[in-house]
Amino acid sequence: MLIIGDGTVLTFDKDSRVISNGGIAIEGEEILDIGDTEELQKKYPEATFKDVQGKIIMPGMINTHMHLYSTFARGMDLKTGQPPKKFVEILEKLWWRLDRTLNEEDIYYSAIYAILDCVKKGATTIFDHHASGNLIDGSLDIITEAVRQSGIRASLAYEISDRDGHEKALEGIRENERFIKKTQREGNSYLRGMIGLHASFTLKNETLSQAASLADELEVPFHIHVAEGIEDFYESKTRGYKGVAYRLDRFHILRPGTLAIHGVHLQEEELEILKNNDSSLVHNPESNMGNAVGFAPIKTALDKGIVVGLGTDGYTSDMFESIKVANLLQKHELHHPQAGWNEVFQMAFKNNREIATRSFDKTLGILKAEAPADIIVVDYYPPTPITSENAYFHILFGISGDMVDTTIVGGNILMEDREISGLDYQRITRRVKEQAEDFWKRF
Numbered sequence: 001m002l003i004i005g006d007g008t009v010l011t012f013d014k015d016s017r018v019i020s021n022g023g024i025a026i027e028g029e030e031i032l033d034i035g036d037t038e039e040l041q042k043k044y045p046e047a048t049f050k051d052v053q054g055k056i057i058m059p060g061m062i063n064t065h066m067h068l069y070s071t072f073a074r075g076m077d078l079k080t081g082q083p084p085k086k087f088v089e090i091l092e093k094l095w096w097r098l099d100r101t102l103n104e105e106d107i108y109y110s111a112i113y114a115i116l117d118c119v120k121k122g123a124t125t126i127f128d129h130h131a132s133g134n135l136i137d138g139s140l141d142i143i144t145e146a147v148r149q150s151g152i153r154a155s156l157a158y159e160i161s162d163r164d165g166h167e168k169a170l171e172g173i174r175e176n177e178r179f180i181k182k183t184q185r186e187g188n189s190y191l192r193g194m195i196g197l198h199a200s201f202t203l204k205n206e207t208l209s210q211a212a213s214l215a216d217e218l219e220v221p222f223h224i225h226v227a228e229g230i231e232d233f234y235e236s237k238t239r240g241y242k243g244v245a246y247r248l249d250r251f252h253i254l255r256p257g258t259l260a261i262h263g264v265h266l267q268e269e270e271l272e273i274l275k276n277n278d279s280s281l282v283h284n285p286e287s288n289m290g291n292a293v294g295f296a297p298i299k300t301a302l303d304k305g306i307v308v309g310l311g312t313d314g315y316t317s318d319m320f321e322s323i324k325v326a327n328l329l330q331k332h333e334l335h336h337p338q339a340g341w342n343e344v345f346q347m348a349f350k351n352n353r354e355i356a357t358r359s360f361d362k363t364l365g366i367l368k369a370e371a372p373a374d375i376i377v378v379d380y381y382p383p384t385p386i387t388s389e390n391a392y393f394h395i396l397f398g399i400s401g402d403m404v405d406t407t408i409v410g411g412n413i414l415m416e417d418r419e420i421s422g423l424d425y426q427r428i429t430r431r432v433k434e435q436a437e438d439f440w441k442r443f
């Protein structure tokens with residue numbers, strides 16, 4: 001048994017309790033007790049004690065849309081002459097070329113680097129969306145190996161697409177099927193599978209039908225980019241639909257638990273379709289701004305009761321950064337200084353928890369007895385008092401991912417005092433850089 005104590009505990013439970021001189025007793029994979037440090041020590045005298053010296057103890061962050069495969073893009077020369085000017089050119093000149101170049105070692109080293117970066121920045125659960133057009137079969141197992149070595153909780157999906165031909169789309173369907181059946185059989189509580197789809201505009205009707213049959217059979221939802229760029233909307237219009245959600249609804253892609261990513265170009269009545277199908281939307285503010293695709297109708301979606309989560313789209317591994325940008329983006333676009341406060345809190349701390357809890361059948365994103373011990377310690381000494389009412393504002397204005405010093409998932413310490421546990425981080429990062437240099441030559 002372990003007690004992490006002498007901290008300021010932010011529970012994010014229904015009362016959003018803030019416990020000064022607080023601690024958490026962990027037994028096995030779960031939280032056993034929460035309360036005053038001295039009382040916990042008296043109650044459990046046999047427990048090992050970790051003194052966090054007044055730092056913040058809070059639930060690990062949840063990232064509901066990530067691309068581990070994007071690691072080697074950082075600083076890469078696209079060698080294309082003209083840089084991309086619009087969204088689809090960014091896909092064609094960068095991401096689709098990158099994913100087709102990935103080999104087995106590229107996939108593994110991209111994944112392990114990005115996962116450890118998530119751990120370093122306090123994410124304990126991630127929802128990944130993977131593509132590697134010339135190594136589809138078995139690609140999710142390569143990522144699983146990195147997930148297993150790191151100890152993070154992950155939902156994986158292979159991005160099915162007809163963009164490289166229908167045979168590749170079928171291979172993508174088979175990879176999701178193989179992986180999901182395997183995870184269902186093995187029952188590993190740290191690993192989940194969803195059926196990944198790239199986006200409506202790169203998917204044929206027959207592919208959507210086949211993917212929907214697989215979802216029926218396996219009883220799992222989809223993880224799909226929806227109306228990210230205006231091109232996705234136009235393509236659905238060309239096919240005779242009033243919008244992307246109409247087409248996806250026609251093929252039963254929008255079903256309970258489906259993660260519709262972005263939704264920038266969804267119209268109000270399409271949000272109703274999401275709501276009626278009990279699908280979630282995931283907002284990725286930095287990515288939307290970076291790709292200049294537009295401003296997602298987050299407030300409208302939340303007002304309709306849609307579970308809107310918050311992700312990073314691989315733009316960063318730092319959910320604290322995503323929270324800050326999401327908050328400013330709402331204010332900037334809606335021309336209102338009060339916009340975003342509640343919405344971003346709702347996305348990052350309530351809805352991401354709901355999405356993760358639904359996927360993993362465990363109460364994630366909250367510190368309470370019997371919940372999985374997914375906990376982070378943040379090296380933050382606030383200049384002003386922290387209360388239940390203002391804890392979120394301390395996160396928004398005072399905390400960044402680089403201040404996380406300890407990350408625990410299911411009672412396992414993945415990073416302690418900023419040192420990754422059980423893996424040689426220096427050796428891995430050196431090896432990742434070598435792999436990246438080799439990859440850049442092949443790109």
Ligand SMILES: [Zn+2]
Pocket residue numbers: 065067129225261313
């Ligand atoms: Zn994405």
